[in-house]
Amino acid sequence: MANAEIKIFDIMACDVYWDFEDSRMPKETHKFLVALFPTPDVVAPEMIEKIMGYGPGGYEVKFSNEKFNNETLNGWFYDPKIPNYWYMINLPTGFMKEGEYTIEITCKDGAVVKKSRMQKSAPSQAMVSSYLKHRQKILDSFSPSKKNPLKAGSARKNIKCSWKTLKDVDNHDAYYVYRLAQSSIPKEFDGNNLAWFDNIYTQRLFQNQPKAGLNRGEVIIETELKPNTSYGYFVEITDGNIAGDANICIFQPHQFFETP
16 A cells, blocks of 8 residues: 555547537537556555646646546546546547647646647547438447337347447448447436446557447446346547546436336
C-alpha cells in the first residue's frame, strides 16, 4: 500500500456526437477521460487532489472527484475486472478545436502526472457524416430491441446482439464498444453497474487483438441475465481501439429488451 502511486494508463480528449434520446445535451459535445493504472488495496480517488483538462487557447476544465452520475456527467468509474478507476467529464460546448489536449492529475502527496494527445477534426467530421446519412437504417437494425424483441422461450445466456455497422452501410471503417446494464429508460443506465461490457480496449492491449472492435456488428452476452427483466444497451462508434487514438465517439441511442 505504501508504494501505491497514481499513474495514467491512457486518456481521451475527443468529440462526442451525443445521440442519446431525451437528453438535455446537444448533439455536438466533447469529453475528457483519463484511465488509471490499478492501485491494489488503495482507493485511487482518495489519493487525488484534483484533475484538470487543458486545451488550445487557454481552455481548461475540472474533473469531479466523485462517483460519476447521469446528472453532472462528471466523475469516476470503477472497473472491478481490471481493477482500476477512470474519470470522465462530458461537456456540452460543441466539438473540440484541433490541437493538443492535456489531462493533468495533482496528487495529495504533491506528485503531478499528465498525458497529452492531438485532436484532429477531419476523422470526426467524416464519421459523423457517414452515421447521419444512414442513421435510421442503423437504428432499425438493432436486435434485440423494442422493435425486434427476444422471442418467447429464448435462452437468457449467450444472447446475440447485432446491428449494422458503418462498414455495412457506407464502407466506413470504425470500432464498436458495447455496454449492457439493467435498465428500462436511458436515465436508469448505470455505467458503474454493467451487466456486460465488450471492452475492446483491454482486448486490444492485453489480449493481442490489434483489430478488436473493428467493424464489429454483433456480440454474444456470455453472462446469464435475470428473468423477466428489462435491460438496456448502447453501442458506441469510435475511430480507434486505443483510447488516445480516438478523435470521435458516437453515442448511439439506447436499445431496450425484456428477458423471458
